[in-house]
Amino acid sequence: MLNSTSSTSSYFVLEAYLHVGTLRYLLFMLTAVIYMFILISNTSLIVVICMNRSLHEPMYVFLCSLFVNELYGSTGLFPLLLLQILSDVHTVSRPLCFLQIFCLYHVCECVEFSNLAVMSYDRYLAICCPLQYNTRMTVNKAVTFIIVLWVYSSVKFLVTLSLTIRLPLCGNVLDSLYCNNYLIVKLACSDTTVNNIYGLFGVFITVLVPLLPILFSYTKILQVCFSDSKQMRQKAVSTCTPHLVSLLNFSFGCLFEIMQSRFNMTNLPKVLRLILSLYFSVLQFLLNPVMFRMQMSKLRMFKGHRVSV
Template sequence: MLNLTLSTSSYFILGSYVHIGSLKYLYFMLTAMLYIVIFIVNISLIVVICMNRSLHEPMYLFLCSLFVNELYGSTGLFPFLLVQILSDIHTVSAPLCFLQIFCVYTYVNIEICNLAVMSYDRYLAIYCPLQYNTLMTFNKAVIFIAVIWFYSFVKFLITLSLNIRLTFCGNVINSVICHNYLVVKLACSDTRVNNIYGLFGTVLSILVPLLPIIFSYMEIFKVCFSGCKQTRQKAVSTCTPHLASLLNFSFGCCFEIIQSRFDMTSVPRLLRIILSLYFAIIQPLLNPIMFGLQMSKIRNTCKRVFCYKMLTRHKDTM
């Protein structure tokens, strides 16, 4: 059993918040509206994919997993931010801090692994379209998704168990959310196991998804350069939203890593906060918009559902 009382401090102080006076209510409303929009667009696309049998294909299953992960990551972040924005004392209990670390880090790992599997799926669809339905079946897609989520949860359960055993000599985290690297830095007990596992986990988190992404896009580019115009158009239409999502998420993670590990005092604090949360705020908003607009099947299904509801309401009022 894990002992939650080993740390010398029962709470942490988030040191990156500033006193904003009555502006906190404006920030609260803007953050709440953003969370509501993210929740509505993601849950809408999940319902559309689940309810429409024509969308029960591997590509849309991976998209559904992506949208579920956006909801999961946003729920692990936004309610916490909303409470902290309204609070004058920016503290968080140790168990809640560890829980947020677990949620945010599993969200990141699931996101990048999901995008990696989607790149492989696009490679199969473009490189060998005639064998695609045999190589990527519905059951295989489900197995891929289950492995991604299980692997991510197990990986960071180990991180959580290593963090809980630490004894802390400080409790000020220079961030607006709980951050694993910054929490471990506060420990005065032996952190060698944490550091070794953290380095090993980081390498895994980068290499495991990066290898299939590089391989898939190298093969896709080969097909594009050697194939006909129709093949190139298909590759561009199916890969553009995926590439945009992948690059956006990668840049967001880079922003967060840079601001947490290097001295960024020369950068305005508000900009540092936005950059540190970019990966968890913009990605859940960008993905459903990009994929929803780009994928014709999803777009047409949404139109049919919306038109049907409008017609039903019109008949009821007559």
């Protein structure tokens, strides 16, 4: 039976899927189009950055890392989502569920926020210290930042998963469209104090560590904007707006996801809860390539020509 399970269950049931009848084929096509757009747009931007030597600069190295993360995270979500839309029984194997948690919600989420943090520091150097920018932020330093944030994110959430995998579970039903680490921890039959403490610690360092350079960088950038010329303010707005939009969108998405997994949201309509879940999982992947493509085509601060993308 799907709703009753022993602690040795080899699968989880994703209970949040609605039964939409023949509309599933329309939803499948719409989801497939969104996924293809994400793949094509992010891949094309990565190719442009790699092939155009004039873009081999720190800012574009960070953007390339961000686009790679979009591909990585969306691939952790969409193939399984497409399969579940067409399926009548919404189950996912235990190993695949943990793999999705690692790819989508932890490494992708942590890399995204950390990547946005180092991008904010890069913009701070470019706007507030333009004469020192080429010495304080080189391509080699940008690559080092990227390696550190990817390794840090992977190790941090390998610990999270190792703590979750060892738990004996008294159920296998997840009220979600995809696998969620905290929902699995809530199914545990044993004490989860260690998981909860490390989970709170993980949220703390995932949010606070990137947030400090973001707040510092944009405080300094705002000071320059208010004290400098109109032309400088326009350049600052041009280079920072896509980053700020992406950051705010990602932050709201994380907030909705934390509220849904940590608090009882059953009083909200099920359709609204599904929309909020998809907002976190889908909109960031859709928005980033559009916003940063606009930035790559308009940015003139350090380049004397328009980039064609």
